Amino acid sequence: MASVDSFGARGALEVNGQSYEIFRLAGIEGAETLPYSLKVLLENLLRTEDGANITAEHISKLGHWDQNAAPETEIQFTPARVIMQDFTGVPCVVDLATMREAVAELGGDPTKINPLAPAELVIDHSVITDVFGRPDAFERNVEFEYQRNGERYQFLRWGQTAFDDFKVVPPGTGIVHQVNIEHLARTVMVRDGVAYPDTCVGTDSHTTMVNGLGVLGWGVGGIEAEAAMLGQPVSMLIPKVVGFKLTGSVPAGATATDVVLTITQQLRKHGVVGKFVEFYGEGVAAVPLANRATIGNMSPEFGSTCAIFPIDDVTLDYLRLTGRSDQDVALVEAYAKEQGLWHDLSVEPRFSEYLELDLSTVVPSIAGPKRPQDRVALSEAKEAFRGALTDYAIEELDVDPSETGSFPASDAPNGHGLNVNDEPHVPRSSDGRPSKKTTVSLNGQEVELDHGHVVIASITSCTNTSNPSVMLAAALLAKNAVDKGLASKPWVKTSLAPGSKVVTDYYEKAGVTPYLDKLGFHLVGYGCTTCIGNSGPLPEPVSAGVQEADLAVVSVLSGNRNFEGRINPDVKMNYLASPPLVIAYALAGTMDFDFETDALGKDQDGNDVFLRDIWPSADEVEATIANSISKEMFTKDYADVFAGDERWQSLPTPEGKTFAWDPESTYVRKPPYFEGMAKDPAPVQDIAGARVLAKLGDSVTTDHISPAGSIKADSPAGKYLAEHGVERKDFNSYGSRRGNHEVMIRGTFANIRLRNQIAPGTEGGFTRDFTKDDAPVTTIYDAAQAYAESGTPLVILAGKEYGSGSSRDWAAKGTALLGAKAVITESFERIHRSNLIGMGVLPLQYPEGETAESLGLTGEETFDITGVTELNDGSIPRTVHVTVTAPDGSEKEFDAVVRIDTPGEADYYRNGGILQYVLRSLIAG
Structure with a gap:
């Protein structure tokens, strides 16, 4: 237009x-x-x-x-393009295919459902580290990936042919955010002769990695992304902008990972949820582009909408290195300077808030055991680990475990329902730390496992695995370790999953691959793997030993997410670390380790070897980067990026403008969002007689809500697959089955670490079913089905920061399909709140200063919410009235704050969701 x-x-x-x-x-x-x-x-x-x-x-x-004013002006932002990964992208294409049928059923033209902005999907979330520590690991894992996901991949190939302006980057190419900055991002777009800033929204919260390239973009839910693909602008309030001044330069021994963990802790402490963060100052020029991307990547971990760097010479150098044309680079420079988008130290922008970091103060760090913002200086890591271990090492009880459960698990030590008079004790070593040694046999060798042992060491995820400074530092450390005669401990599952094929190119050029292989860090795939829970099973003896002794073992990964239950079901404690530190912990084999005073082993002469003895110097890393990375690597690897290998090209591709759904499919099924939908929306209704499906605490992430990881045989989703003839070995992960709503709703709120306070003493997807007289404990899915049969609406109660973490659209879709009409919390994280509205679920907050506890809510009550109907008048009520009726008939009342923040969100809610709104708009248009 x-x-x-x-x-x-x-x-x-x-x-x-x-x-x-x-x-x-x-x-x-x-x-x-x-x-x-x-x-x-x-x-x-x-x-x-x-x-x-x-x-x-x-x-x-x-x-x-006005930089000092609270956000109040709504604007409509039209992103230039949409980027997707396969886990979140498949349901997008499923929904678009379903919308085509819905348009036809309502008398419209199905081809109107077509991306109006460039949409690109990178398949990077499906590879699992099944095979590791051997030369054929990559090939074997790719074979397994195609066996498991062939059906999904055929569907995506159909989408690539059926929809205009939709492209798919096949498996085995790289991680979406790295492919984005190395190839897909334009920095300045040109379309129909018009030049304008490249902007994007993506179906992954780490879309913000592209902020390092000066591209404004952030993660949205799949439903928002679909709307953007269909030409709908993103409704938003002009945000506050936090200016983050960088000075100094990173000292020797510290890495980009250490910088980003420091920034994450600082910004999370300051409070930047819903705000933009922008870096400026003389220190910006000293930050390499790869490091800028690493910082931008972690924006979701500190909670901001974006974390962006302006365009400067560093940006241009990176564009040249990665194979962008001379004309494209010249346009970026000329456009940025013409529009005032060039980083100019003489003009200090006006910011809402100011922060500063002297990069020279950064020290080597890790973060854990369960949140990215929990940074620990490496020098204090052993002490911090010991302090955290007591929360994970299970007490041995002097009572019958069947008698436990006298008070809620959330209030009990370690989440276990202990009686107040129980006297638990933790077995300890001679130096006082929790210890519970158990012997296992690995490849004919007897080894001892204990609390704190590192069982996964993985160089994985978009955050660091294409940053040459840390990837080559890791490789050079591996070389130095091998030269000293060191080896990874036998119980450690080691893996290398780079973000780009270019990484293995420069590893080969630098001659370091044999040293990584020697330590077990063989290439396992180009994908997210461990960081998203695709770590694959631990070796059976290790897994059995961990489970039998209930050990609190550890993963160390170079990723951005370390939430509980995310990495591996056998692993309780997870730490983020730079790639070289991942290797260091594989050599140490335990988190109970002080790298300053504890030796990693002995060299060939019997001398102790410490981490400082094998840590590569900054000069050595820089020299290796200069000698091993070239523009030709990027142009070669991205020359025909959408073509794929023989496996991809040989997949049978369905044809037609509408998709032929297979009723027997357990991967791709037509969702129910548009069933019975009329051309005009029905009036909004108040919520009456609702029951609480889950009462949750603080910091419940989308990992806790959305189905993720492996599917257990005894879970509702596992039973569904078994009933449909799927063998246990072929269950695959929830992420791979996102195109099947039947699987996904059965896995919603089923995270193994979820603690529902309505069902004390349990962990996982359990609640109580109040449709039955004795309100028995059952699965959340089965209870939701019972409530649906009785016509009972549902609500979710939660604490602070509800919905933090990845932009998982299924956290909202599953919530809605289980029957939840409202979610009442102390505070929301941005993306999940928006996604709930996009699925027709009402987000509410307790009155300022109030909580479920202060209001005396137990979750056993019924809820009546009135005042919602004011939305029918075209306005947004500031509050709605909530009446809570306890089992004894007593009542409590409060006014909940309505978190529908913009008129656009109100339109989505009135229509029952964003997709229904878009569909009706297209038909009306």
């Missing part, structure tokens, strides 16, 4: 003899001192001004942005 151009901003930019149409910011009052990120949004409004949804008033308000 042509812009109304109220400000006369349309003009031309000449670059090397080529003319591009642009919308200049210079004529907008206040634009010069806006933060970089808001300049990008301002250009977006200028270019898409239509006089209705985007007006001159919106543009003027953004130019006159």
Whole structure:
């Protein structure tokens, strides 16, 4: 659509003899001192001004942005493109295919359902580390991946042919965010002769990695991404922007990972949820692009919407290195300088809040055992581990375990329902730490396992696995270790899963691959693997020993997520670390280790070897980078990135503009979102007689809510698959089955570490079914089915930071399909709150200062929520009235704050969800 151009901003930019149409910011009052990120949004409004949804008033308000005011002005942001990974992308394509049928059923043209913005999907979440520590690990894991996911991949190939402007990067190429910055990101887009800033939304919260390249983008739920693909703008309030000044440079011995863990802790402590973070200052020029991407990647971990760097010479150098054309690089430079998007130290933008970090103060660090923001200096890691271990080492009880459960698990030591008079004790070693040694046989060798032993050491995930400074540091450390005669401990499952094929190219050029292999860090795949729970099973003797002794064992990974229950069902404690430290912990074999005073082993002469003896110098790492990485590696690996290998090309591809659903499929099924949908939405209703499905505590993440990881045989999802003839070995993961809503709703709220306070003494997806007289404990899925049969709506109660973590659309979809009509919390994280609205679920917050506990809520009550019907008048009520009736008939009342924050979100809620709104809009249009 042509812009109304109220400000006369349309003009031309000449670059090397080529003319591009642009919308200049210079004529907008206040634009010069806006933060970089808001300049990008301002250009977006200028270019898409239509006089209705985007007006001159919106543009003027953004130019006159008051950095000190609370966000209140709604704008409509139109992202340039959409990026997806396969776990979240498959349900997107499923929904688009379903929408095509729904349009046809309502008398419309199904081909109207088509991406209107470029949409690219990278298959990177499906490879599992089944095979490790051997030369054929990569090939074997890819074979297993195709065996498990062939059905899904055929569906995606259909989507690539059926939808315009939709491309798929096949398996075995790299991790979505790395492929994004190395190839897909444009920095400056050109479409129909118009040049404008590259912006994107993605179906993964770590979409923010592209912020390091100056591209404004963030993670959204799959339902929001689908709407963006269909031309719907993202409704948002002009945010606060936190200016983060960088000074100094990173000292020797510290890595990009240490920088990002320090920044994560600092920003999480400051509080940046819902805000933009923008880096500026003289220290920015000293931050390599790969490190900027690492920092941007962790934005979800500190809670901001984005964490962006401006464009400068470092940006241009990276674009050249990664094979972008000379004309593209020249355009980026000319456009950035013309629009005031170039990093200029003489102009300090106005920010809402200010933070600063002297990079020279960064020290080697890890984070854990369960949150990315829980940074620990490496020098204090052993002590911190011992302090945390007592929360995970299980007490031995002097009572019959069947008699436990006298008070809620959330209040009991270690979450176990202990009687108040029990006297638990923890077996301890001679030096006082919890210890419970058990002997297992591994490859004919007897080894001892104990609390704290590292059973997974994985160089994995988008955060670090294509950053040359840490990847080559890891490889050089491996070389030095092998030269000293050191080896990984036999109980450690080691793996290397780079973010890009370029990594193995520069490993080969540097001649370091044999040393990684010698320590067991063979290539297992190009994908997320361990960081998303695709760690694969532990060796059977290790798993059996851990389970038999109930050991609190550890994973160490170079990822960004270490939430409880995420990495591996046998592993209770998870630590984030730089790639070289991942190798160091594989050599140590335990978290109960002080690298300063404890030796990793002995060299050939019998001398103790410490970490400092094998740690590569910064000069050595830089020299290796300079000699082993070239532009040709990128141009070769991305020359035909969408073509795929023989496996991909030989997949049979379905044809047709609508998809032929297979009723026998257990991977891809037509979801029920549009069944019985009329052209016009029914009026919004109040919620009456609702029961509580789950009462949860603080920091419940989307990992706790959304189905993730492996599917257990005795779970509702496992039973469903068995009933449909699927053998246990073929269950695959929840992520791989996201295209089947029947599997996914059975796995919602089923995380093994979830503690539902309605069912004390349990962990996992359990609740009580109040449709029965004795309210027995049952699975959340079975209880939800019983409530549905009785016509009872459901609510979820929770504490602070509900829905933090990945942008998992199934955390909202599953909540809605289980029958939840409202979620009442102390606070929400941004993406999940938005996704709940997108699925027609009402997000509410307790009154300021109140909690479920202060209000005396147990979860056994019924809830009546009135005032919701005010939405039918076109307004958004500030609060709704909640009446809570206890089993004895007594009542409590409070006014809950409505967290529908914008008129656009209100439209989605009135329509029963964002997809229904888009569908009706397309038909009406």
